[in-house]
Amino acid sequence: MRQITEVLRLAGQGLSCRQIGQSVGISASTVQGYLKRAQAAGVSWPLPEALDAGALEERLFVRSADEYRPGRPEPEWLEVHRERTQGKHVTLQLLWLEYRQACPDGWGYTQFCVHYRRWLGRQDVVMRLEYPAGERLFVDFCGDTLPITDPETGEVWQAQVFVSALGASGYLYVEATGSQDLASWLGAHVHALQFYGAAPRILVPDNVKAGVTKACWYDPELNPSYLELARHYSLAVLPARPYHPRDKAAVEAAVQVAERWVLAPLRHHRFFSLGEANVAIAEQRERVNHHRFRGQDLSRRALFDKLERQALQPLPSTPYEFAAWKPAKVNIDYHVEFAEHYYSVPHRLAHEAVEVRATLHVVEIFHRGRRVASHVREYGRKRFLTDREHMPAAHRAHLEWTPSKLVAWGTTVGPAVAELVETILNTRPHPEHGYRACLGLMRLVRRYGAERVSAACQRALATGSISYTGVDAILKHGLDRVPVVVEAPPKVVPIQHANLRGQAYYQQL
Structure with a gap:
């Protein structure tokens, strides 16, 4: 406008269009066009004091007789x-x-x-950003925190504040979380998408450690759980590039709005739980979303309803359930440790590297991207959870034996074998500790025959050699063929002397 004002000033001094163009630095035809517009609008030098630059532009370029008539319809x-x-x-x-x-x-x-x-x-700054409706959701944590007082101890701890904003409308979601850990980060995403009632096509996080394992301009490394959430909601995750503030301008504006118009009004409130704080946050958030932009008849909620709602994609039938991932190595006993419990995998994977995925209810184990085991998650005291199908054939056979079955087997071989089996099981701290010895007796029967093993067990019982090694030694040395001599216990002769009172003494008392 200063250029046009200068053209009018010089024309008022009587200069030609060529001279004015040379002075201002524009062509003579452009000068002539400006002067024709001024003449049509009834504008001449000197300009009235009330005619500022905006009013001059309106008269010359909008309200000119050739280009605008007040009755023309205006589009929506x-x-x-x-x-x-x-x-x-x-x-x-x-x-x-x-x-x-x-x-x-x-x-x-x-x-x-x-x-x-x-x-x-x-329009508001959010409208000036050229993001297609329904395309992007910007997410981040606020720099400010919210104090929460423990009602029992009076200790004050700081809750973190999660913020998200849709790119085209700026529709805002704010939530207080216990921390910035992975579970809180993903849980806030789930709540935000439920709040919007739909999902965008792209998530744009800042390089928060919970979501972005390794920040990089060209190929950022994302947390596996974050990728799993993205797949569940059919999203793409495009982290903001480091040192590129324009990549996250929408969420930085949203964070500023949240800090000024959601958290600041709550600065004098005292909260005793996250739930109580989030109720108050929701009230402030609704005020912000329904507040009209300065000089406009539109609010964030109105823009969301008109621009974004129909452009978003529907949510899946079930919300994402948080799952923790952990690399692990299979032990020699084909079990993997997670949270002080041990879960089995197929025995062929012993010593292999695997990944453990754990939700609140299920523990899954993956080998080279393929699920190889799934168990109900165990809590409480440390336990081993073993799937029979994961065991080698020999281990499954071992597992099928019980004390009663072992004793019944011994009876089919001979009474002495059954007695020795029962004695072995009863003298161990736990019956299962004697299973291997009993299975060893079975091997001896296959090698030496039932008759020799029965005789060896009889000698072992007589000599107190209650073990597999004792029976094996008897058979190796052929002692089972030697008759067992059972010595009679020595006869005890009562001792008689003067110091013994005898039975008659006690009868007198």
């Missing part, structure tokens, strides 16, 4: 903007043609574009 600019940003290959020229078909007496293409850009420039 919000709908024009939605069509332009959401539809593929939709240009302003196409939208103008559709406008002229509906309003033959409407603006020409040039004025249509001028008015659209002027309307767009008056």
Whole structure:
């Protein structure tokens, strides 16, 4: 506008169009065009004091007799903007043609574009960002925290504040969490998507440690649980590039709004739980979302309803359930440790590297991306959880034996064998500790025959050699063929002397 003002000033001094153009640095034809517009609008030098730069532009370029008449219909600019940003290959020229078909007496293409850009420039900063409706959700934690008082101890701890904002409407979600750990980070995402009632196509986090394991311009490494959440909701995760503030301008603006208009009004409140704090946060959040932008009749909620809601994709039937991932190595006993419990995998994977995925209810184990085991998650005292199908054949056979079955087997071989089996099981701290010895007796029967093993067990019982090694030694040395001599216990002769009172003494008492 200063250039046009200078043209009018020099024209008022009587300079020619060529001279004015040389002085201002524009062509003579441009000078002539400005002067024609000024003449048509009834504007001449000196300008009235009330005619500022904006009013001068309005008179010369909008309200000129050739280009504008007050009765011309004005398009619904919000709908024009939605069509332009959401539809593929939709240009302003196409939208103008559709406008002229509906309003033959409407603006020409040039004025249509001028008015659209002027309307767009008056919108809130969120509207000026050129993000298609329903495309992006920006997420981050606030720098400010929210104090929570423990009602029992009076100790004050700081809750973290999660913020998300949709790219086109700026529709805001705010939630207090216990920390910035992975479970809190993903849980806040689930709550935010439930709040919106739909999901965008792209998530844009800052490089929060819970979500981005390794920040990189070209190939950031994401946490496996974060990727799993993205797959569940059919999202792409595009972290903001380090040192590129424009990548996350929307969420930084949302964080600023949350800190100023959600957290600041609650600074004098005293909260005793996260639930209580989130109720108060929700009330402030709704005020912010329904507050109209300065000089506009639109709010974040209104923009969400008109621009974003129909562009978002529907949520899956069930919400994402948080799962922790942990690398592990299979022990020699084909079990994997997680949270002080041991879960079996197929025995062939002993010593292999695997990944453990654990939810609140299930523990799954993956080998080279394929699930090889699944168990109900165990809590409480340390336990081993073993799937019989994961065991080698010999271990399954061992597991099928019970004390009663072992004793019954011994009876089929001979009474002495059954007695020795029962004695072995009863003298161990736990019956299972004697299983291996009993299985060894079975091997001896296959090697030496039932008759020799029965005789060896009889000798072992007589000599107190109650073990597999004792019976094996008897058979190796052929002692089972030697008759067992059972010595009679020596006869005890009562001792008689004067110091013994005898039975008669006690009868006198």
